[in-house]
Amino acid sequence: MKVSVIGAGNVGATVAFNIARLELANEVILLDIVENQAEGKALDMWESSPVHLFNTRVKGSTNDYTKTESSDVVVITSGKPRSPGMSRDDLIGTNARIVKSVTENVIKHSPDAILILVTNPLDVMSYTAYLTSKFDSSRVFGMAGILDTARYRAFLAEALNVSPKDIQALLMGGHGDTMVPLPRYTSVAGIPVTQMIDKEKLDAIITRTQKGGGEIVKLLGTSAWYAPGAAVAQMVESILRDEKRIFPVCSLLKGEYGLNDIYLGVPVQLGRKGIEKIIEVDLNAEEKELLNTSAKAVREVMDILDNMHLF
Numbered sequence: 001m002k003v004s005v006i007g008a009g010n011v012g013a014t015v016a017f018n019i020a021r022l023e024l025a026n027e028v029i030l031l032d033i034v035e036n037q038a039e040g041k042a043l044d045m046w047e048s049s050p051v052h053l054f055n056t057r058v059k060g061s062t063n064d065y066t067k068t069e070s071s072d073v074v075v076i077t078s079g080k081p082r083s084p085g086m087s088r089d090d091l092i093g094t095n096a097r098i099v100k101s102v103t104e105n106v107i108k109h110s111p112d113a114i115l116i117l118v119t120n121p122l123d124v125m126s127y128t129a130y131l132t133s134k135f136d137s138s139r140v141f142g143m144a145g146i147l148d149t150a151r152y153r154a155f156l157a158e159a160l161n162v163s164p165k166d167i168q169a170l171l172m173g174g175h176g177d178t179m180v181p182l183p184r185y186t187s188v189a190g191i192p193v194t195q196m197i198d199k200e201k202l203d204a205i206i207t208r209t210q211k212g213g214g215e216i217v218k219l220l221g222t223s224a225w226y227a228p229g230a231a232v233a234q235m236v237e238s239i240l241r242d243e244k245r246i247f248p249v250c251s252l253l254k255g256e257y258g259l260n261d262i263y264l265g266v267p268v269q270l271g272r273k274g275i276e277k278i279i280e281v282d283l284n285a286e287e288k289e290l291l292n293t294s295a296k297a298v299r300e301v302m303d304i305l306d307n308m309h310l311f
Contacts, residue, residue, distance in 0.1 A: 001025040001240050004068035004110070006102050007077035008032035008060065010222070011118060013041045014229025015075055020045055020056040022233060024240050029068050031061045033078075038062060069109040073236055076129065078102050079119035081223060092304050095119055096128045100310060103132040114274045116235055117142040117250070118228065122175040123298045124305050126250050126263045131311045137252035138275040144175035145248025145265040146231040151212040152181050155205045160196055162188060169193075170281070171209070171248050172265050173294030179265065180290045181206045185281065235270060242272040246279065256280050257288075259295055262302065 003025040005016045009032075016030045030045075032038040042060030049055070061067040068074065079095040099119055106113065115133060117140070119125040126142035133140055149171045157164035170185035183202055186193040193202065208215070216224040238245040249268045253259045256266065256278050269277040283291065 002027045002029070002071045003073045003075065003236060003240075004029040004031060004071040004106070004113075005075045005077065006031050006068075006106065007079070007119075008034070008038040008041050009077065010225035011228050011232075012075070012077040013045075014225045015077065015118075015232045016042070016058060017045050017048075018229050018233035019236055020049075020058050021052050021054050022237060023054050023056050024233070024237050025056055025072070028056055028058045029061060029071070030058065031063065031065070031068060033063050035062050036060075065105040065109055068106060071106075071110040071113045073116065073239060074106050074110060074113045075116045075118060075232055075236070076102055076106070076125075077118040079125070081120075092121060092124060092301060093308055095121070095125060096305055096308065096310060099125050099128045100132045103129045107133050107135075113139070114239060115140045116232060118232060120175070120223075121301055123250055123263045123265075124301045127252075127302055128305060128310075130252060130263070137254075138273060140252070141268075141275055142175070142250030142263065143228070143232050143235055144250045145171055145267075146234055147228050148175065148179055148181075148209060148212065148265070149248055150227055150231060152186075152205065152209040155208055156186070156188075156193065156197070159201060159205060160188065167193075170267060172267070173291055174264060174298040175250065176213075176297070177210050178290075178294035178297045179210055180287065180294055181209055182287060184284070184287070238270040239272060239274065244269050244271040244276065246270075249275065251275055251278055253278070257283070257291060259292075262295055262299060264291075264295055264298055 005012045030038040030042045038060035042058045045058040117126040122142045122144045130140040153167040166189040171181045173180040267279040268275045
C-alpha cells in the first residue's frame with residue numbers, strides 16, 4: 001500500500017507521521033513546493049522508526065509528482081491560511097486554484113487513488129477536487145466531521161470527567177460555525193448524554209465545538225494540526241484496512257437528506273472502495289432545519305467557486 005500526502009506543513013507532516021507510525025502503508029510520500037521541506041521532515045520521521053518500531057518507509061519530495069505514482073490514497077492538505085485583509089472570496093479563489101493544480105498532478109500518476117481533502121474551506125475544496133478529477137464521488141471526500149466530533153467528544157469527556165473512549169457522538173453539516181452536533185445521537189457508554197449533563201452545559205459545549213478551530217487559532221496564531229492529523233489517519237486506516245467504519249465525512253450528496261449536488265458532512269461507511277454507503281439517520285424537525293441552514297451556508301461558498309469559472 002502507498003499513501004501520498006501533498007503539503008508538508010504542520011497538518012500534512014502530522015498526517016504522514018501518524019500513517020507511518022500506525023504502519024498503514026508500505027510507503028508514505030510527503031510532497032511540498034518548498035525546497036527540501038518535505039525531504040527534511042520525511043527523513044526526520046524515518047529516523048524515528050527504530051524508536052517507534054515501524055517499517056513504513058517515509059520519503060520526501062519537492063514538487064515531483066512522479067514520486068506519488070500508484071498511490072492508493074492521496075491526502076491533500078495544500079493551501080494558504082486566511083491572512084489579514086484577505087476576503088473570503090480571495091481565500092476561496094487562492095485555495096481552489098491550488099487544489100485544482102494539485103489534483104490535476106495527482107491524478108496523472110494515480111488515476112485509481114482515493115482523494116481525501118483537508119484544505120479549507122473544506123466543503124468547497126472537496127467539490128473542487130471532485131470537479132477536477134472527474135472521479136466518482138465515492139473516491140473524493142473531505143476530512144472534517146471526524147475532527148469536529150473528536151473535539152465535541154473531548155469537551156464532553158472533560159466536562160463529565162470520564163474517558164473519551166466511552167463517548168460516541170454524531171455531528172453533521174458544514175465544517176464551520178453552522179456544523180450540527182446531534183445530542184440525540186450522543187452517548188456515554190451507551191447512556192444518552194442528556195442524562196449525564198444539563199442542557200445549559202451541553203449547549204455551551206456544542207457552541208465551543210462549532211468554534212473549536214477558532215479557539216486553537218487564538219491560542220496558537222495558526223490552525224490546529226495534531227487532532228486533524230489523527231483524524232485523517234483514522235480515515236486512511238479504515239480505507240486501507242477495509243474496516244468499514246462509520247464516520248462523519250464531507251461527502252457529495254445526491255438526494256440524501258433532501259439535498260443535491262452539495263458537499264456536506266454526513267455519516268458514511270468507509271472501506272477499501274472509499275465511501276461505500278451514505279447513511280441517512282432520522283432527523284427531527286429542529287435537526288433538519290439546522291442541517292438545511294448549514295447546507296445553505298455551504299452552498300453560498302460553492303456558488304462563489306462556480307462564479308469563478310475555473311471549470
